Amino acid sequence: MTATAPPFGPPPSALRRPLAAAGLLTALLGAVLGLLLAVAAPASAHAALTGSDPQDGAVVATAPTQITLTFSEQVALGTDSIRVLDPSGKRADTKAAPRDLHSGSTVKYGVALRDGLGNGTYTVAWQAVSADSHPVSGAFTFSIGAPSETSVALPDNEAGGGLVGTLYDIARYAAYAGFIVLAGGAAFVLACWQRGAGARPLQRLVVRGWMTLTAATLAMLLLRSSYTGSGKLGDVLDLDGLKAVLDTKPGAALVSRLLLLGASALFVAVLFGAYAKREDPREKRDLTFGLAIGGTVIAAGIAGTWALAEHASTGIQPGIAMPVDVLHLLAVAAWLGGLVALLTALYRTPDLTSAAVRRFSTIAFVSVVVLVATGVYQSWRQVGTWSALTGTGYGQLLLVKVGLVAVLVGIASMSRRWTARLAEGGDAPASITPEADAEPGAGPDAEPEPGPDTAEDPARAAQLARQRAAVATADKKRIRDADPGRSGLRRSVLAEVGVAVALLAVTTVLTSTEPGRTEEEAARSTSAAAAGPVDSGPVNLAMPFDTGGANGKGTVRVDIDPGRTGANVIHLWIEDPSKKPMDVPEVKIAFTLESKDIGPLPAAPVRLTEGHWTATGLQLPIAGDWKVAVTVRTSDIDQTTVDKNVKIG
16 A cells, blocks of 8 residues: 655645745845945955055155055055066065054055165055955056156956966855755754655765865865965965964864864764664654754854854954854755755655655745845945945845845745645645555565565575565655656755855855945045045155164164144154164154244154154144154164155145
8 A cells, every 4th residue: 555645835824924924024124224224334344455655656756765555454464465666577675574554543554665766667566365364466556757668567367366266266165065065954854854864865965065065175275375375376285385374364264164074074973873773762852952952053163164264254343243144154054955955855765754844944934034134234234335235246246146045035935835735735646755654565566475485595585675675665756756746846946956056156256255345445545545636645754874883873764644734643663774673772753844943843752663663643733844853872872863854735
């Protein structure tokens, strides 16, 4: 005999209520998103160059002593991150590590130039790693005296490009996909279909998700140094580069992910080992609770490695954004990973029950609610304005993502309608479920019961048992495939998975795209700088000195920021003849405007580090040619004062 399966899904009236609630919730959250976008405040996440001195395309009368770059957020710079090339392509900077010139909220870095630079067009090429772990780069030109021909071509490739960038991006896609399959597949087994722990197709699916995520994480760890640095594939095995990566936030996140993957391997082994074989209901219930708690902690930890090193860790409200990002990733895994597991069960296992589908339907609905809520917050945080939503690459990708989510929800509603038809049971043939399996040998094509001869022959008995099992499985598959309702459900779930793959690809691209907020802020800063006078900006001076005593020779470099009337911040660097920092007991500075008989106005520099002094709060009342006098003392009796006139205005 064959048993009739309980229909898939809840009654149609019960289905319409959650769908209506989902529509109302989406509309309500959409209105909230509009309000948040309207009142959003400035923020940043992806580093961008917001200014430079000299500015891009500027023509200066005399050679500057240094080049300064201003960023929207703090970045990591290496020794060779800022390169200045003369018209012939030779290095015009001193090849020293960039100096940190932070002043208040201004994020600024400078690199010293060689003395005696001639006239012509100079190229500044820079590369850095932003606080959200993504490499950024660019180049611009300025001219001394007058523009000239230059043999230097501005680089047209961005940081993180080339073959290494392609491989790194593939690894990132694979890591997201592996996590979704691993976490979502395991959640489907524990929460929806516990007997699926013994199903080989689901076991292979989850294990492959674990293997994909582990391999992708290892690949990203090895590629990271080359990805953010030279871009050469040969540097992948550079141990010094790997050591440097381990000292960074992204490197620590990848290592933490590998450790958590070790714990997840134990979880998978228990889930498909001891748990699948457990028969006692009480023991299985206790083990289910333990696995659910442990699996949730591990999945949240793995999701946290993305939140720690991506956009959520920078910008406004990182303390809120990182937990929200973890919730977003877990909801994605529960929904999309559960879809993949459901599709696998529908196609590869004949024993999937209607109760499992109903439970997954509930989990999918809750996941969509969480996705919408966390997505609204993330959209406000990363976009901020309607103009950024439509006028930036990040905003346009976000619109594509929203469209794909809408399509996915539409296809999911079709799946629910197929489930409702199965629930009505009008035209669906009978299906086989584990709750009502036919007895072996009961079907018309079954083998006869073994006789006395076969009972005495264990090999023959085993062969007959295998034949009966194969016939029973074939019967289940035949009846399952003849069910139009189940076939329709398989097709709609397959379509959902196809759209989910496209959605995952767009989401991965979003994580490496400069957020709309930052892109707009950089554009505004660049426009404001371009509209201002070319000669505005910090004043840089270099004055040689000789106190007459032992080790008394050197150069004092002075940076006056912003170099205009009002409050200014002063940085002084004392260097010996070999351009190395020189520690001195005392430094003084004073400003005098002789044409107006003002001054001297003294400032008291404070020592920051060896050879680096700073003074704040200096007020220059009016514009003019000010004499800057610096007194350097190198011993108890050896000191000298050097001065130079600069234009402040």
